[in-house]
Amino acid sequence: MSLENFASSRALSLGVELELQLVSTHDYDLVASAEDLLRVMARKDVPGEVKPEMTCSMIEVSTGICNDYASVAAELESLRAALTDAARKLNIGICGGGTHAFQDWSERRIFDKPRFHYLSDLYGYLAKQFTVFGQHVHIGCPGPDAALYLLHGMSRYIPHLIALSASSPYVQGKDTGFQSARLNSVFAFPLSGRAPFVETWQDFEAYFRKMSDTGVVQSMKDFYWDIRPKPEYGTIEVRVMDTPLTVGRAAAIAAYIQSIARYLMIERPIRLSEDDYLVYTFNRFQACRFGFAGTYVHPETHEHCTIAEEIEASFARIEQHAIELGCDGALGELLRQVHEGRNDAAWLRERHTGGESLPELVMDQCARWMGGEAM
Amino acid sequence: MDLLIWPDWPLAPGALFPVAVALVLTALVGEAGGRFGLPRVSGYALAGLVLGPLVLGWFDTNDLAGHRLVIDFTIALVLFELGIRLDLRWLAANRWVVASSAGEIALTFALTFGALWAVGTGAGVALAVAAIAVGTSPVILMHVTNELRASGQTTDRLLALCAINVAVSVILLKLLVGALHGVHSGWQLALLHPLYLLLGSALAGAVIAAAYLGLRRLVDPATEQGLVAMIALLLAAIALLSALRLPTALAPLFAGALIKWRDRRPHLWPQQFGSFGGVLVIVAFMLAGAAVTAGELFAGAGIGLLTVLARAAGKLGGAMAFGPPSGLDLRKSLALGVGLMPLSVLALLQAEDVRLLYPEFGARLLPIVIAMTVVLGLLGPIATRRALIRVRETRRGETS
Known part of the structure; x- marks a missing residue:
């Protein structure tokens, strides 16, 4: 099967998908x-879409194609x-969070x-283990080559996005020590990780053809990359984020991605190089494990700093673009939380270490998501 | 010369020994049922019948009266837990669930009464059987749903509808007994007694709820000492309720619902009050068989079967009519109706209580109720289990 053509889409248009947890209000386990x-949602008139996901305790909601933060x-x-x-x-109950704190995958x-x-037959228990909940953001690209430039440029911001969205410290009833343990489940899949370093759509098609000839993949859907091109939409899809605990935070993170995309597309500030990826998995691990406190190694200068420092620096770089896109207010709030070292993983840990049981924690997560609290 | 240090021959192990053997047998029959994919409670019910006067005669109605407190306590524990599953906020948010409960109850009552009336049992007996038929066995439902770790829309509704229909069944029968008082002792008693029972139960429920919430501040019910505190609370409640001559079923159920309403946190303890509750359930089913004699069973069999059919039509009709608007599809609505089938220990005790007050009336009522509970105590759990597996709401065993 060959790769479909890269559809045209409005540059910097925006779409957000959230995978959500469904829990029982009796024991707060997944239900x-x-x-x-x-069935109930089918009777309602809502924007976007509500779809099933791999297991019966999760759903995916997505917005339509939006222009800016406000509409998302x-x-x-x-x-x-x-x-x-x-x-x-x-x-x-419905809640955010990258993992359910104490569900039993079996x-x-x-x-x-x-x-x-x-998928379940193919991957076996991995499929059930994959009851994890992520936020995906689509960014519209003017053309396929631009999409690949954006994909590789955005790869440098993966640690930022992980630290900002991290909300999965607990897995199977235990504190993993990670801020985003969800991504560990994703890494278990053979076709996860990063896209190959190719800069033109022609080369990408050649890569896809070779993979498809091996019989390993049939479509783009078989790749579980952190960022992948989505030719049928004409977008790139950023997939590393945990589902935040509030829709407000999800929208702000989408706005951050849109601002980075605008900065990358308009300023073309970096020369892409295969060597950018030397530090990629190290940086990503640091973000998953330590969040804002993790180490960030700059792909070109190889300087070390904390992820929080690098996020703050990135806000300075993209500020003008955020103002143009009308999301500087939301990003300001996000930045304030980076200063204070606050993210959803910290919110969860604070409560559980403060003596709240995990079922009560999930109850609070539901109240936070369903009540539409601010991020 | 020293006779006290050597055993007597033949051995006289005392009353405890046969009870222990019976308990093991009951547990083993449940286990054997489990191997064949049957719910364990069906096995317990079967063992109870075999041990009772129907076959072996190890227990009789006197044992039932003598161990009544154990059974009452078991039912109170289960109803307390069931009450906590009844979230009143949900009923307020989805009135169709209330409608399906009301529909299921009304239809069951009307159809069973109509069927009995048509075959000429007399209005009094027909009303009493109809009132008892309204209820679903809480012990069986909780046991089967725990065994399968069931959760989902059908399970939630099954438990909510059971909590409501048990309360309504108990109240209806009390009202009817009130009417009997009217015939025998004048209208003041007919009015005052049911009122006392209802208000008393509501008040007692509120007191139990307040005590539970107070205790929860001191101990976590999920711990061993917390569990002991909660069990002690319910024991005290049963003792007081008995002394006040209030039904031991209503107050714990009310208390549970009040607790969930006042404090929406998860109220979790080792499932079904841990293995302690499990042992009690086995004992209750073992003893319940003591009420079943061959004479009464065969006397009531014909009308009992008719009632079972009329009741099934009522439960299925109510669930199917109101399930879809409340957010279920037809398959789950059907499963809900089927899941409501079980009838067991509580129904037997309700009939026994009537007999204690009005022996003559009770003698006409009991055979029918016995026949119903034999059929629905054995087959009801199987129906509930099949229904839950069918709609894929089990988390243990057959998951895919």
């Missing part, structure tokens, strides 16, 4: 209610309101859809 929630925030907010209303009717059920059963 297999996706089918019921989707508005669409996510109305999706949240509609979902909350439906969830109350069904007596279930109790999960695969959603009844051919592709999910196929």
